[in-house]
Amino acid sequence: MAKKLVSLLVVMAMALCLIPAMAETTATTDYSSWFPGVDTSQHVVLTFLVTGNIPTNKTDDVLKAFNEKLTAAINAEIKIEWIEWTDWQTKYNLALAMQDGTVDLVGTATDWLDAWPNTKNGAFLALSEDMLKTYCPKTYESVSQAHWNLCKYDGQIYLIPEDNYSQWTNHGFLYRGDWAKEAGLTSGVNSWEDLGTYFQYIKDNKPGVIPWDADGSGSSYSDQMFGGWISSKTGGVNIEGFSAPLFFGKSTTDPYTLSTFYTEGDDLLNFAKLMKKWADAGYWREDVLNYTGDQKAELEEGLSGAQQHHTQTWKTERYLMEQKQPGSDLGFFWFGKESNTLVSLNITHGALAIAAQSDAPERALMAYDLIRNDQTFYRLFNYGIEGQQYVIDANGYMARPASYKDDSVDGVSLDYWWGRNDALELRSALVDWTTYDKLMADYNAVKVDYPYGQIVFNIDDISSELDNLSNVFRTYAPVITFGKEADPEAYVAEFRQALKDAGIEKVMANVQAQIDAVYKK
Amino acid sequence: MKVKEMQKNKPVFHSTKVKLDVSDRTIRGFTYVFVSIFAILCIIPFWMIIASSFSTEAAIRRSGFTLWPTNFSTFSYSLIFRSPDQMIGAYVVTILMTLIGTTVGLFVVSMTGYALQRKDFPFRNGISFYIYFTSLFSAGLVPFYYLMVKVYGLKDSYWAVLLPLLMSPWLIILMKNYVKAIPHEITESGKIDGAGDFRIFWSLIVPSMTPALATIGLFLALGYWNEWYYSSLFLGSQVTYRPLQYQLYNIINKVAALKNSLAATQLVLDDLPSETLKMATATLATGPIILLYPFVQKYFVAGLTVGAVKG
Amino acid sequence: MQLDLQAKRSKVSAPTLVHKEKFWYKISRNRTLLLMCFPAILFFFIFSYMPMPGTYIAFTKFNYNKGIFASPFIGWKNFQFLFSNGQLLLLLRNTVLYNIVFILLGNFLQVVFAILLNEVMSKWFKKTTQSMMFLPYFISDVLVSLLVYNLINYDYGFISDTVRSAGGVMPKYYSMPGAWPFIIVLVNLWKGTGYGTVIYFAAITSIDTSMLEAAKVDGANGFQRIRYILLPCLKPTVVILLLFAVGGIVKGNFGLFYNLVGNNSLLFNTTDIIETYVYRALMNNFNFSQGSAVGLFQSVVGFAIVMVANGVVKRIEPEYSLF
Structure with missing residues (x-):
């Protein structure tokens, strides 16, 4: 009996703990406090330029669900413009060279995607600190001043770095x-x-x-x-x-x-x-x-x-x-x-820029801030719909549900390499983490910054x-x-x-x- | 009457009744051997592509292409037809573009070709040069792209693929050259009958140039069927159905494009298309026009002749 | 009669005006033919002439935000890398020599096949072989290179296996620059012959049949008919195709060379053409202006050569010239 009571108490305590957590997740449907005082009365469609193959899997469905949420949050939706790998350098640069306002968000990188030459060519918008503070508040906070300094050309910030994501491409x-x-x-x-x-x-x-x-x-x-x-x-x-x-x-x-x-x-x-x-x-x-x-x-x-x-x-x-x-x-x-x-890895190995002629740079920054820092948007964008594209298994790892057979049919591929965030990442069940972490320990002992x-x-x-x-x-x-x-x-x-x-x-x-x-x- | 006779510019078949002399037989014998060998050389690689498309990936990894499928498998095809509407859409787009483009292009090319070879047309050299010059100087990628996208607004539009392929200086000049072989008396007789230039072209010249029309039509059709360049430039990811050859080009070149760029050394990429998938796509993209070509040609020529009689 | 009309209309005697009047008269008199050319004229204006001023990009440091014409002018700087590398002569030599061989051998084979096919009586044989000969044209360069590799690679190639099982020694083709001009020419001929044959075949079929019949009646044998009737009839087509090809003599077929040779620099001495060099130099250094500069250089050289060639042809046989 005492045992039962204890367990009941434990359950109740857990439930009590869960209430604020749940309240928080439901509260996140209201994002007005995220961007205080920003007018989002006009609906905008943002085009996101990324490199990658046009997916044939469930990406469209996921993007639809994502856009419903994004519309509710900041009255915007995202359209992806994929630059397919064949002749991608030409096509990527052509898309930027047009500067006709059809592109808003641009995935870029300093080491493999010509971020600096494109900055010099006038493809990107200079991002003032005020702009970042207002429309990209969480990101602005999370990136250190030292890191912002690495994203400057001629004293102006042009890139938002992927600086809180541990990966090694050595x-x-x-x-x-x-x-x-x-x-x-x-x-x-x-x-x-x-x-x-x-x-x-x-x-x-x-x-x-x-x-x-x-x-x-x-x-x-x-x-x-x-x-x-x-x-x-x-x-x-x-x-x-x-x-x-x-x-x-x-x-x-x-x-x-x-x-x-x-x-x-x-x-x-x-x-x-x-x-x-x-x-x-x-x-x-x-x-x-x-x-x-x-x-x-x-x-x-x-x-x-x-x-x-x-x-x-x-x-x-x-x-x-x-x-x-x-x-x-x-x-x-x-x-x-x-x-x-x-x-x-250089922190601008993946980065985000706003196209110089973007029609809606403010909303683009807001959308990015949400994808990068909000768990709901982040997981939707990167992993898909829980239960369909992924489940979280007993050990807290990300696994595939039974209905999920093949990435190219059931998966989601939005090719988001421009601001992943360790705080929101899920560990995949399909990685031998013991061995990996051991290697990371070796790395951490000798690594230096770029x-x-x-x-x-x-x-x-x-x-x-x-x-x-x-x-x-x-x-x-x-x-x-x-x-x-x-x-x-x-x-x-x-x-x-x-x-x-x-x-x-x-x-x-x-x-x-x-x-x-x-x-x- | 004379005109009618001249219209009978049928392919040059030798009458079998005429006795063959030694030289004829030598030529003919040589022809059959030589042409057969070359034709076989042309078909073997294509056959190998088909055979490998029905093999398993592991089987062709080391041994390469074979004449018969090793470890028969239809896996690549099931992969392609997993989303059949994509493939069907690609076929529909390609076929429609080929039909429309060839018809319109053929009309304009033959009309221009006829006008340009008329010796009594004083502007023919000027216009010929105007057209030919464009084959020497092209403005290059950026200005062309800029114009098509920003001025003509053709991004993600099928027009961006259909229009630029309608004609080329090469086809026009080739056509002009073919039409030249038609005796000038036909035009003269038309003039005497009081027909206008267009009428002469439409009801006298067109019927007598079926081989030329069939050839230029074939080139135009091949141009549309094999099109990938403009599709790759202008039909972005907002377009649901991209032409067949573009999809093929994309699948086949993806690997090489990546291997040569820094991206390959920096990213973790999804599985790249396998060799068998490439072969299966190549088979699907090329097969239909090869199989249909003889029929299309037959009916095409017949259709032209019928149209001419009615006209 | 015409002149009378002319005189009546032009009441002013100033020579310029007479000229002008004549011009408009010429236009109105040929209006149907002009109208027939109009779609083509419009087409080339829209798709070819309109972008031409954009060639200016070759002389600028292209700034996306400013557009082509507001980008800073930097003169010949974009051309510099092509001229300063010390390899331009080798590249030009390779590009031009390959093209000459492609043009001459290609057209020769195409004419031969067209004539031979014309001798064939079996309709079935003619149709089938023609279709078969077309096949290589459809096989993309990437697949062609794969086929060639599968055939001649040293370790597992089809030919290597055959040679080895016969006790022979397989040459290492991918380390033999001397072999590649032959391989590339063979591949090119294999790819293009079917396509080109159709051009000449169509030219033959439009020859007046009565001429051949008459020749036959006169007792001309097969060789003589080819020599004295078919070949002269094909001459204008040959000349025009040659003239056309000459304009592109300094432009190479990047897809063919790049896929067959790739990054194997052991073979570059005999296989490197302008396009493959430019690709290597500008790889990972994306620059629209420099690419345009190379294209412009090739066009200017091609233009000069064509003007000379066309002039020569015009002097000898005006009807054969392009313009």
Whole structure:
């Protein structure tokens, strides 16, 4: 009896606790206090420009539900304009270049989506602090002044950073832990040399498996492999904002002196020699530079032993691989591990801007503030409708309901990469969090902030040199990366000469001067 | 009477009654062998595409394309037809555009081509140059896009795809060249009968140029059927049904477009379209016009002849 | 009679006015033919001439917010990267040589096929083969490159497997720059022959049948009929197509080259054309103005070449010229 009473009391106490919580969630249907004194009597339709494929799943339904709520809250609805991946750079820039007021919200990024060039081109609206305070109050509060400073060009804020979302897109190799163990690497792959051992083991012991069946036809591998080697072997830090990874800071402790990796020293040659050795040993296919396959699928099918990508990919892939290749214990060798060089993601890796000619910049900011900071809007926009697209399981993780079969049919994909928020994120049940958190602990021990956030490089004086350097890099780098040259020494010398001819010395001096002007006062 | 006779510009078939000499037989024998080999070379790759579209992804991963499906599977097709209205909509849009565009385009191209080859038309060189010049100088992407979107207001409109493909300098000049082969006496006889220029064109010239019309019509139709460029520029995500070839282009090029850009190194992307899906889309987008081509051509030419008799 | 009319109408004797009068008279006299050309004239005005002033973008630092004409003028700076790279000659050589081979071999094959098809009597055979020859035209460059890779790649290619099982040694084509001019030309011919053949086939079918019959009666054999009747009849078409192609001789087919060769710089010496170079240089550095500058450069060169070529043709055979 006493027991029953206690439990009754507990239940009542819980109910009492729940009442304010419930009251709060119902109260959030009234958003007038969120934006005090803002007139929303006129209904507006906001166009949100994002990159991604036009979804064929339940996105439309979710967006409809979302818009009903948004109309109730701030009398606005959102229309998504997807820029599909095919020819996306052209189409994205064309959409911005029109400046006809048809676009309001723009998803952008400084590292992969030309945020600064577009700012300079006049595509974006300068956001005054008053504007942000009034129409984007929660976001304005949550972003620190130091972070706002990184979003300024010419003293004006143009971007709203995704600065409260932990993600790591630092590159490395995904490898199979089970095979690494068999190869005698008991603590996994921890260096490029270990990676070579791992590949050789596969070559010798796994018939029919290509150690790394790289689809080398894409140009991005050379960027990552070069960058990976530099950060692993010299501790260099990549400087964003150029069309090719040509500029690196010397190290995390001395980031404001340019690395001379390309022009002098043996590091480049060592890289070329090792890759040549790997190529000759057959770690990837002979015609790798024209192979267009899918390294991810090959790994999943057990036809390849590695995938070169980043931490976020590993995070989801590890769980998936356990289903497809049980016991595979997918590991991640991150570039920079050897020298403990790890740079956090630039906070403008995802960012939001308002189009310069937007008809309703105020309402656009309000809508963004709600998506970013309000749980109801956030979850609807990112995860869909609870019970249809996701459920929260007994452990508090986000899981799929039984009716949910396939992302491409039942899912929602609004491609929101422009202001995700850790406070409102749900942890997916489809991730091995123990292993992931362990890696995060390693990262947290060595990470430094991106050191060049305050610079928006002015490339007007060096643009034709940069174009030619970009061409030189794209010509020589893939060959070096996959060791396809006959003689690494001669080829590296040729590469260096070509860089010199294209004006690398002039450009480096120019870039160094710009860095000095900002950081060496 | 004379005109009638000249209208009989039928394809040049040799009468079988005439005895074949050695050279004829040599040419003919050579033709059958040579043309057959080339035709087979042309069809094998397409056959392989169809065969791989019915294979499983894992089966073609290493061995590549084969002549027969390995591990027969219709998975890719079931994937495409999971939302059948999309596919049907794409077919409808493509077919309608092809029909309308070809009809209107053919009319304008042949009319212009006829006028431009008339030796008594004093402006023919000027207009020819005016048209030809546009094939040398195009203003480039931004000005064109700017005009289409901001001045003509054609963003997300099917007109933006239908209109620019109506004609091209190349087709007009080709047409002009074909019409030139029609004896000038036809025009002269029409003039003597007191017919106006348009009447001469419509009731005397058109009936005698069926091969030319069929050819130019074919090119126009192919142009519309294979269209992806303008669709990709102007038909954004607000348009529900995009043409077939655009969807194909999109699926096929997505991977390459991503692999070459920084986005690939920065994002976690959804699963990219598999090889078999690409093949299945290619089969669906190309198959119909290949199968229909002989019939369409037959009825098209017949229709033109009938129309001419009535006119 | 006409002149009388003219004189009566133009009461003023000033020569300019006479000229003007003549012009309007010419227009009214040809009004039907002009009207027949009108849709085309309007079409090219709307879709081709209207955007032309926008070429100015090639000389500006294009600012989205200001629009093309208010963007700052920066002269030849957008052209600089093309001329300063030291590779322009190689790029031009490759682009032009490929085009010349494509044009000459392509048209030759197309004429041959058109004539051969005309010799075929079986309607069924003619129709079927024509349709089959059209197929490659539909296969996109991405798929073509995939097919080529599947055929000749060293590790798993169809040809490699065959060669190896026959005990031979497979050449590593993807590391052999010398092989690629042949591969690219073959692919291009394979893709375009069916399409081009139709053009000549239509030209043949519009030849007056009686001429061929007469030749036959006169005892001309097959070769002679081809040599003396069919080929001369195809000449104007050949000349016009050649003239047309010449205008684009410095423009390359990006899709074909890029997909076949990709980023494999081992092959660039023999396969790099202007378009692929520009793609590499401007990749990840998105710039509308520089792209326009390259296009303008190609147009100007093409225009100059066409004017010369057309002039030459006009002098020899005025009827064959384009304008």
